[in-house]
Amino acid sequence: MSHLEEKTIKTEKIFSGKVISLQLEDVELPNGKTSKREVIKHPGAVAVFAITEDNKIVMVEQYRKALEKTIVEIPAGKLEKGEDPMECARRELEEETGYGCDEMDWLISFYTSPGFADEIVHLYIAKGLKIVEDAASPDEDEFVNLMEVSIEEALILLKEQKIYDAKTAYAVQYLQLQEALKK
C-alpha cells in the first residue's frame, strides 16, 4: 500500500489546547508533487453502550458547543494520558450516569474524521448495570441529563435528529442488528 503514502516534508505546530492540537503539514504526494494537510491531534476517546435489564440504552443529553445545540448520545469521554480505554469506559459510565457494571466488553474502535483528525473512539458494551453509591461526578464543566430509551424510542430520537452523532447511530443500529439476528 506504500505507493499511496504521503511523506512529511515539514510540520508547523499552530495550536495546542486542553483537548486538541492543530498542525500544518507540507507533504510529498505519491506523484512527487507537494500539498498541505491540516491535521488535528486528539488523545482518543471511549463511548459506552450500556444496556439495562429491560433492554433500554443508557443515554445522556448534553449541550455541544461545537454544534450550538443539545443532542442525545451514549456516554463518552476523552482518554486521560496513559489511561487504559476499558478503565476510561468504566470511569465515564460512572461519572456521567452513576452506573457501574458487571460486564464490560470491547465492541469496535473507529476513527471519527480521518480526513483531518486522528480521533479514535473505542466503543464498549456494558451489561449488568448497578447504581454506584457515592458515584464519581462528571467534570466540573460538564452538565448532562440521564435518559434510558428503548430501541423504539431511540429510532424516534434518530428520526427527530436528537440522536445525531456517529457513535450513537452506530450503537442503535448494532442493537437493531442483534434483535434482527435473534428472530
Place this chain on the structure above:
Amino acid sequence: MSHLEEKTIKTEKIFSGKVISLQLEDVELPNGKTSKREVIKHPGAVAVFAITEDNKIVMVEQYRKALEKTIVEIPAGKLEKGEDPMECARRELEEETGYGCDEMDWLISFYTSPGFADEIVHLYIAKGLKIVEDAASPDEDEFVNLMEVSIEEALILLKEQKIYDAKTAYAVQYLQLQEALKK
C-alpha cells in the same frame, strides 16, 4: 433543553485553512461559571454507500495523513460552498470511482466528533451503478485505489482494521442489518 446551554462570551479565531478552521470560545456554563471550548468548524461532507449488482460495496483505499496510514473507506468528500449534498455525493462517487448511478437516496446524517467539531457527514446509498465515460478525476492531491468488496470481505477488513472509520463501519453494519432483515 435550554438549561444545558452554554452561552458564548467571547470567540477568538485561531486559524482558518482550506478544510477546517479553529476558534476558542469562552462560555458561560449552566451554573454561571465559565469555561473554554476548542471548536473546529468544517464545511460538512458526504459519503456514498454504493452497491454493485452482485451486492458488493464500492470502496476506496486512501492514505490519511492525520492517521499516518492507509485505510479502506466508502467514497467521501467535503461539500463545496453552497453545494447540494446529493449533488456532492454524485460528484464524489464519479470522481473517486468512475461510477454514475440510477438511484441515489439519503440514508442518514451524523456529526462525527460533536465534542470538538461541527463536521456532519450525509450518507447516501447508490444503486444501479454504471461506468461514466470520461469520468471526472479526483482532486489533484487525492490518490485512491478502487475496490469492490463483498459483505464477508468487508467484515474481514473490519477485523484487520483496514476498514477503520465511523461512516464505513456504519455502512457495513447497515448492509448486515438489511441481510438479517431479509431472512
